[in-house]
Amino acid sequence: MENCIILRDCSGFIHLLPDEILRLEGDRNYTHVLLTDGRKLLFSKTIGYLLELMPEGTMLRISKSHAINPTYLQSIFLRRRQRYVYLTSGEKFEVSRRRAQVMRKQSKQQSRVTSKLD
Template identity: 40%
Template sequence: MEKISVLIVDDEFGNRENVRRMMEKFFPHLILLPDCASVQEAQEVIGQQSPDIILLDICLGDKTGFNLLESLGNASPEVIFITAYDQYAIKAIRFSALDYLLKPIDPQELVSAVNKAINIIIGKQQNLRMQNLLQNNIRPDRKKKIALAVVDRIEFVEINNIIRCESDSNYTTFYLKNGEKLIVSKTLKEFDELLTPYNFLRIHQSHLINMEEVKSFVKTEGGYIRMNDGAIISISRQRRAQVMEALKYLT
């Protein structure tokens, strides 16, 4: 399961702390984003962090949780409304909220609602992976995509848009043609096995490169590769013969 993030939005500090304590107790594996006390604060956090679940108070000062949802655009988190007033329940249901909780919050009702959200999110993630798998079966090789699980989302990246991958302990950084960098909590070895069939080559313990993005090979200083993005990558002594052989076939 990918990491699932949760945002708590309530204009009362005590309520936010109460919900946070319950979430930490019952769902220690979830990522709790910084709490928000207003619609404006929540909009900023949602724009930056894209939470998977929002625990949303309906009354937020001079605005409401409904105002926040109306401003989300394409974002589609699972929303659990929290309210002290039962008359809001019908409106919450009409707004397609996943669930709603009445204050004071019953811990078991919170657990039930959040578990429901988690199951829906896992289903979405599995569906995205399956769609990507099916699409890969009909794409030309260089149009195939790889699913990269970064901190707050899953990115589907075309293989030919990857310039290189760099290892840092148990993390791998992907450098893309558009200048973006994606950090994934998996080792380079796993991606080496996935990408080697698509003309990627491990030229160093810490570097896997797209051979189609090689700009030049410099023989001095033990030999190194200059990539199209300007990166200079040393070739390990153990891999030099393999790299030299692969370079013969670049056109």
């Protein structure tokens, strides 16, 4: 339970493991937390605030209003005007232009590290 994320809603505190969270969907000052078992929780906090509560690397911010759990990332498609991620749940989300640049840089760094290990 060391990686447990504790969030507070109107009924009290909710303890979640990072692998239970599929994605976050921001809606102004509210955030929907979608879980792998299909539940959808609503919190009166911004998506940025919730991301700060989570351990580093738990969630990947793909746009202003969406963050995904990289554990459930199936594939990434990054071209000029077409930037999408596909989750194992079958959902498809658009990646913002700025976030796509960051994702490209990270993938290049990872490919350099793996080529050095080979």
